[in-house]
Amino acid sequence: MTLAHGGGGKAMRDLIGEVFTSVFEPESSEDQARLMSDAVREPGARLAFTTDSFVVDPVEFPGGDIGKIAVCGTVNDLAVGGATPLWLSAAFIIEEGTEIALLRRIVASMKAEADRAGVRIVTGDTKVVGRGSADKVFITTSGIGVIPAGRDLCAAHVQPGDVAIVNHVLGDHGAAILAARGEMALSADMPSDCAGLGHLMAAVAQACPTLRCARDATRGGLASALNEIADEAGVAVEIAEDTLPIRAEVKGMCEILGLDPLYLANEGTLVLFVAPEDVDAALAAMRSVPEGQGAVVIGRVHDSGSGPRVTMRTLFGGARIVDMLVGEQLPRIC
Amino acid sequence: MTLAHGGGGKAMRDLIGEVFTSVFEPESSEDQARLMSDAVREPGARLAFTTDSFVVDPVEFPGGDIGKIAVCGTVNDLAVGGATPLWLSAAFIIEEGTEIALLRRIVASMKAEADRAGVRIVTGDTKVVGRGSADKVFITTSGIGVIPAGRDLCAAHVQPGDVAIVNHVLGDHGAAILAARGEMALSADMPSDCAGLGHLMAAVAQACPTLRCARDATRGGLASALNEIADEAGVAVEIAEDTLPIRAEVKGMCEILGLDPLYLANEGTLVLFVAPEDVDAALAAMRSVPEGQGAVVIGRVHDSGSGPRVTMRTLFGGARIVDMLVGEQLPRIC
Incomplete structure (x- = not known):
């Protein structure tokens, strides 16, 4: 050029x-x-x-x-x-x-x-x-x-009792970019999750009348997406650590580097909220397309007290605050 | 940041x-x-x-x-x-x-x-x-x-007999950027022509049923815009040097630096083509808005023979080929 x-x-x-x-x-x-x-x-x-x-x-x-x-x-x-x-x-x-x-x-x-x-x-x-x-x-x-007429997905529609679902393992894109930069001398094969989610969303929207909202968990990862949604809806979201889908290689990389996979960027992973009666329909619709094969429930929505917006029930039974990302975990991730 | x-x-x-x-x-x-x-x-x-x-x-x-x-x-x-x-x-x-x-x-x-x-x-x-x-x-x-329905401006619609009109003096943006870089130690006050042309186009489209097409003469200047249009319409365009509106400061700068104002970028200057019967209406409509105060006829469309697409009748009565810009006159002009 x-x-x-x-x-x-x-x-x-x-x-x-x-x-x-x-x-x-x-x-x-x-x-x-x-x-x-x-x-x-x-x-x-x-x-x-x-x-x-x-x-x-x-x-x-x-x-x-x-x-x-x-x-x-x-x-x-x-x-x-x-x-x-x-x-x-x-x-x-x-x-x-x-x-x-x-x-x-x-x-x-x-x-x-x-x-x-x-x-x-x-x-x-x-x-x-x-x-x-x-x-x-x-x-x-x-x-x-x-x-289309009548469809109105919006974070503000999320309400207590709703269920949070992700379609795919977390953090693959962030881990892939980190590994590809070669600064870490990591040799694991770490492909990005980069994928289009149009067909997945079409399937879920068709199958779930109570689909409230969806958000792709890009920069700032799942933690930032959940915080934004909880903030706009005025609710609390509790996720369960033992349900979070994370590949062993990504978990390992995060442990070595002191990173939190909840903040790693994704490019083909979204979180969506539906009413409890639509959970089975949502999971089935998501799993009907390749990008939704890994669909799992990860959490639930509660009334917002005066407490933190997003918390995680840990493997040891405790609760941890999941805050917004404050600084910069990884520049030029997307 | x-x-x-x-x-x-x-x-x-x-x-x-x-x-x-x-x-x-x-x-x-x-x-x-x-x-x-x-x-x-x-x-x-x-x-x-x-x-x-x-x-x-x-x-x-x-x-x-x-x-x-x-x-x-x-x-x-x-x-x-x-x-x-x-x-x-x-x-x-x-x-x-x-x-x-x-x-x-x-x-x-x-x-x-x-x-x-x-x-x-x-x-x-x-x-x-x-x-x-x-x-x-x-x-x-x-x-x-x-x-709106029924409007179809397109370079391919330009035909022999049509008239070319510009709304404003040529080359002001290119000259302004060159002066602003300070490399030339030029102290003349050279403001860019940067302006929105939505109101101007609305006025002309309303007033001129035969408006064929318009193009803003940005990178590559008027010469490149005319060549593109002539090429797409399969016609020849002849412009007259003595009708081209160029400010004396811009002319002077071009003479000193060996630049051609026909290739200088503009950011608020367009060229449009109408049938001869609509020329007066086009000029009146353009002059009805601030961005069109300088509207003038600059040329005419002819049958395309085997000759060059765009020519200029010079001040001395000769004819000069006005080709596409080949290299780069000024990087990062817009």
Whole structure:
């Protein structure tokens, strides 16, 4: 990549044609995509709109790369809100000197993940900055989805008695990035959990009339997601340590490094809340798709007294406060 | 800014609350905005969706800053396609050590410009990267607009006989950035033309049934915009040098530095094409808003022979080929 690739002229048009639009195949050469879907016109339907920048380091890691995470992350932000993801934009900030071959791999990965999620990448942008003004490549994806009439997932709807369920083991993404940086001389095979959760959310929303809300447990991990939800709903959440699904390799890594898997980032793991009568239906729906094979109940919602928002019943029978992450556990995790 | 501000925990939530959401005032604390507008549901209406990353250096310059340009750029990409801009997302990649006061100024500038354009910034994201992994702050905005039924602006619709009109003097943004970098020891007051063009486009689209297309002449300048349009329409465009509006200071700077104002970037200047019978109506509509006070005819469309796509009749009566920009005139212009 040279600075000319970002200059607006011939070099940029050639790059965009060869590396980006030949793969994403947008319908027009205008600067904007023009879109419509019958679902958007349905009475009571709403649009969902979300954005995320991705700066993960390294840009390629076991189980994914920055392209896969950029598509999954935005698809998931739409899906956990109850929206059917439809269209994505992708904006690239590329450091001068970045290999074109790396960009091609990232773009191929985005296309494959978009196809899997049933979304189209319809518009984009590229900027090139000088050496040392960025680190290889940053990607910002934005997404539009449609929320069908009557669906209203919202943390504030969570109420005492509700049950918390996760779909997958915790902490795999954080552990994968840590291992991939090679700073720890860890040789265990640690793939990220990076995955799109659109099909999972569609199955649960269909099966569970009492689905209150869902949130993907990305930066800050499960602990931060639970604290946000408890805070917005004005309730207390108690989770049970013996129910938390964590792989032995991740547990081991956390013990060695003094990390808490509850705060490790995930990229394909969500927590959702349903009323007790819908727990079996939720588990069955989740297990009907590959991303939900590991679905388990991890906790319950209680009245909020004056006590802490999120607590964990430990293996030894005690109770521990699970607070928000205060500092930074691991920079550039996504 | 510290890395903890991007970590997903308490520091990040405090930062987002204090610096971003207290100004943008999104309606919900969910990761997605939920939106609808009557205009979207009109029969025949389409959504417009666009994205751009902004990496301008310096981040503050006469006439604007990276926040203003990030809002105007995306508003303009929607507007030149005939869409009414409705909603914006804003994603920030911030270098560790960036002053919070700078962020506050940028955010205030975005809010002011969004208000002026009549759009809402409804969702966002922040990531923090280590010192030297980015340059102060990069912003990616995406935008959703609605294109009313029956409106179809498209470069391919431009045809022989059509007239090219610009709204404003050329090259002010490129000249402003060059001067602001201070490398040239130029002391002239050179403000950028950075401006939102939504109201201008609404006025022209209303007044001119034959409006074919419009394009903002950003990176690569007027020359690149004209070449793209001529290429997509399969026509030739001839512009007249004596009609091109360029400020004397910009002309002088270009002469000293050997730059061509046709390739200098603009951030509030567009070129549009109408049939000859609509020229007077277009000029009147453009001049009815502040951003169109400088509206002038600059050229005409001809049959494409085997000759070059874009030519300029010079002051001396000759003809000069106006090609696409080949290399990079000025990096990080937007």
